[in-house]
Amino acid sequence: MFCSLSNMDDEDRIQFILSTRSKLAGASRSDAIDIYDDIAENYDKHQLNMGDDYTYAVQCAKYVMCYYSNQLSRPTVLDLGCGPGCVGDRLEQMGFDCILHGTDASSRMVAMATRKPIYMKTWVCMFERQHDELETNFYDAIVMSGSFVYGCIDHKALPEIIRITKIGGLVAIVSPADRVVMDTPQGTLDSHVLEHVANGNWTMKERRFITKGEGEYDNEVILSYLFVVNVDKASLNGLSYYIDNGESLPHYGPQTIINQKFQ
Secondary structure: OOOOOOOOOHHHHHHHHHHHHHHHOOOOHHHHHHHHHHHHHHHHHHHHHHHHHOHHHHHHHHHHHHHHOOOOOOOEEEEEOOOOOHHHHHHHHOOOOOEEEEEEOOHHHHHHHHOOOOEEEEEEOOOOOOOOOOOOOOEEEEEEEOOEOOOOEOHHHHHHHHHHEEEEEEEEEEEEHHHHHOOOOOOOHHHHHHHHHHOOOEEEEEEEEEEOOOOOOOOOEEEEEEEEEOOOHHHHOOOOHHHHOOOOOOOOOOOOOOOOOOO
């Protein structure tokens, strides 16, 4: 196990949390789980303090809002690799009404997400194979906020993600760019994503690089994907005003914690 954070001050905790990102690049799956278990509570405090600056979760939440704001009253969304519930926090702050599920391989991260009223269902899961308990064509949207990296959730999960997403449903992936384009004996994660595009399993609506501002993870570059599962291009017209027209996604103000469970 990694060292406890309980005796660190806030700044030291933040630095420790940021330092774990480099460790994950070469970590085994079990080591990665140990890292996330150890930092779960403090990670949650850190991401909440970052508010709108936590780009991974904010971008995923905005994708879902833009896609479903005028299409469904309550879409069913899976936060895959949910951590302590970062995406759920942003969806709740934005006032978006959905049925949100969350799963993660770290039991302590899942415990943090479970405390949040917006998550209707949470469970611990190593998501890398077919899960027969999950229905085909079930989720309206699946989001992955920073979790699509080797050592966490990788390309082996993509067929299952596609299977359990409804036809015409949304898959949003926002991850560190260096980890997604990093070459490995298994190939780059980016190449596996694009292979599913070539095979017609999903249609890529957006693939773009986002550079975070100074002071946020040392100007880290993020790679953001948006896919629609098993639909032809004609069906994508009007998907999102903000995305189709290349404009900035809407900015949401300072975070507001809403202690209310949607009925």
